[in-house]
Amino acid sequence: MEKRTFLTKKRKSMNNLKKHPSSFRDPSGFVFEYEGKLYRQVNKHYADDYDLLLSSGLYDELLKGGKLIAHQALQQNLTGSNDWYVTLLPEQIQFISYPYEWCFDQLKDAALLTLDILQISLKHGMVLKDATPFNVQFVNGKPIFIDTLSFEKYNDAEPWVAYRQFIECFIVPLVLSSYKSTDFIRQLQLNPDGLPTSFAAKLLPFKSRFRLSLFLHIFLPSNISTRKKNASSARHTSFSKQKMLNIVDDLQSLIRTLKPRRLYSVWNNYYEETILSNDYLQAKSILVTKWLNELQGNIAIDIGTNTGAFAVDASRRYKNVIAVDTDELCIDELYKKCKTGRRENILPLWVDITNPTPAIGWANVERAGFISRLNADLVMALAVIHHLVIGSNIRMKQVVDIFKHITNLLLIEFVPEEDPKVAEMLERRADIFDEYNQQHFETSFSEEFNILKKEVIKSSSRVIYLMQKK
Amino acid sequence: MLNNLLYIDPGSGSYLVQVIAAAVLGVAFYFKTFVAWVKSFFGGKKNVSDKEEKINE
Numbered sequence: 172m173e174k175r176t177f178l179t180k181k182r183k184s185m186n187n188l189k190k191h192p193s194s195f196r197d198p199s200g201f202v203f204e205y206e207g208k209l210y211r212q213v214n215k216h217y218a219d220d221y222d223l224l225l226s227s228g229l230y231d232e233l234l235k236g237g238k239l240i241a242h243q244a245l246q247q248n249l250t251g252s253n254d255w256y257v258t259l260l261p262e263q264i265q266f267i268s269y270p271y272e273w274c275f276d277q278l279k280d281a282a283l284l285t286l287d288i289l290q291i292s293l294k295h296g297m298v299l300k301d302a303t304p305f306n307v308q309f310v311n312g313k314p315i316f317i318d319t320l321s322f323e324k325y326n327d328a329e330p331w332v333a334y335r336q337f338i339e340c341f342i343v344p345l346v347l348s349s350y351k352s353t354d355f356i357r358q359l360q361l362n363p364d365g366l367p368t369s370f371a372a373k374l375l376p377f378k379s380r381f382r383l384s385l386f387l388h389i390f391l392p393s394n395i396s397t398r399k400k401n402a403s404s405a406r407h408t409s410f411s412k413q414k415m416l417n418i419v420d421d422l423q424s425l426i427r428t429l430k431p432r433r434l435y436s437v438w439n440n441y442y443e444e445t446i447l448s449n450d451y452l453q454a455k456s457i458l459v460t461k462w463l464n465e466l467q468g469n470i471a472i473d474i475g476t477n478t479g480a481f482a483v484d485a486s487r488r489y490k491n492v493i494a495v496d497t498d499e500l501c502i503d504e505l506y507k508k509c510k511t512g513r514r515e516n517i518l519p520l521w522v523d524i525t526n527p528t529p530a531i532g533w534a535n536v537e538r539a540g541f542i543s544r545l546n547a548d549l550v551m552a553l554a555v556i557h558h559l560v561i562g563s564n565i566r567m568k569q570v571v572d573i574f575k576h577i578t579n580l581l582l583i584e585f586v587p588e589e590d591p592k593v594a595e596m597l598e599r600r601a602d603i604f605d606e607y608n609q610q611h612f613e614t615s616f617s618e619e620f621n622i623l624k625k626e627v628i629k630s631s632s633r634v635i636y637l638m639q640k641k
Numbered sequence: 642m643l644n645n646l647l648y649i650d651p652g653s654g655s656y657l658v659q660v661i662a663a664a665v666l667g668v669a670f671y672f673k674t675f676v677a678w679v680k681s682f683f684g685g686k687k688n689v690s691d692k693e694e695k696i697n698e
Contacts, residue, residue: 415659
């Protein structure tokens, strides 16, 4: 009888419990969702290392510096697993982003954070056993390490076990972004486990071999990995903490000197070079601020944020603002602006809304797509509609459908056909003219949304709408 | 031990790389300290860290 109650209990709890699809590679534990919250189970296998993380003072030091996500330890076996040691309830992250959605400086800061954590860990007799950018998230404008189970006891006779992973996941994309183009950040979407050093060695200019750090961390490994037979003798050579610190130090100074190289940027001088008048921008800003003042909520997303002027307005009323743009330079500028300008609740991401990040990884569920991660209270799409409908040939109805799917409230600007910018775009696109007019815009959106407010922006023919999903 | 094997390549190439890199960096470090020592011996007060940053760039 007793056994049966236990079984029903267990089944009941397992029903509300969903193992996170990205958490299976590490035998130390796993992440699961339970009653709307994410938990992390620590397995018995990892018990000693977990205890050491706390008893060595490493956890406290990392927490104090805001470098590691805080958690609450629960003595409650929610999964009913035999392997259970402790359950952690980490501080919940509002929006998970992936490295291939970051700008250069976000990836750079995530790399420096990882090395910083490694240095602190060594001080406490522990080491990072993995070093992937997927272990870093951006919270309050700063990178933070989220994998509490990445630490293990340090053995100073061994080199860094995650060295190769660090090189392939951070150094190679950063170096290629610096020598070739920041487009290589996106390569992490195709190679989420890292870009091989041999790949970088073939693409980098000849002169880069003469830079000591690049020679040691890219050209040397690429050469050795093709001649694996010679490598086994290295296992017998002992290592030391000082040697490891020298390597970390060299990696840090390499990363700090890297500067992004961009082959093109379309949008970064938008506000300076725009044909739009200052009066229009000012009137729009006043109007948007006025409307935003009556709203508030948890998550707002600003589509086509440019350098984030309106995302900043939204960040005063919404706890989290996700600001996306197709231009990496804009996102990088916004990231740096938010970092120094106390706009910590804005998360700038390099995402193209016409081609949002797909779901990737094992079974196509390991890393979720951008749209499926979104659940916004407000979507702002200011001066975007003409790029979608005319620039990318997306039908008005499709635009309505996607907004309906991701938000409750919509702040959207319609740029009419007589607007100089749209007229320019429409010049060679007579075919699309029937679809693109204010009447069609309003009827399409009215099918799914109630128009709450509507106002023409002064000194322009553009109109702003506030709509609520039906 | 299982988790240790996950991220290391089977030929332990990254072990060898780190052994070599550490040796080279060790020598480079002594060389830098030596240069800094020579400079401070002859040149008086030169800011060593500024110089080092310039070299890295």
